Amino acid sequence: MNELQARIETYIAREWQRRGAFAWALSPLACVFGAVAAARRGAFAAGWLEQVSIGVPVVVVGNVTVGGTGKTPTVIALVEALRAAGFAPGVVSRGYGARVRTP
Known part of the structure; x- marks a missing residue:
């Protein structure tokens, strides 16, 4: 950008x-x-x-506002809580400032 x-x-x-x-x-x-x-x-x-059903639950952490709204700490806390409960969560992120055109 x-x-x-x-x-x-x-x-x-x-x-x-x-x-x-x-x-x-x-x-x-x-x-x-x-x-x-x-x-x-x-x-x-x-x-x-x-x-399309992908066969696993999906949680989306997002916000209309870009940056500084606490999305990353929320994802970290959510992953830690899910791991403590015995789940193996995966995180997919576009990435901060990414310019990727393909998956």
Whole structure:
């Protein structure tokens, strides 16, 4: 990520959290995103989109906010608790700042 892109992302995240005029200006896009996500969930529920079962439970630790929200410590604590309970969890991560184009 180049410096300009990083600065833009930081600005947008900060302004969104402040809920000022910029955030209100983005609200229509948030509504469109919500509608698309709801339609997608509905398509899965109706059977129009195929669900894939991988045969193991999956826990997703994520957040709309990038960085500094405690996702990594949460994953570490979750893995430790699962190991203490006798499970063998695996962790899949995109990785901080990754630029990988293929799996």
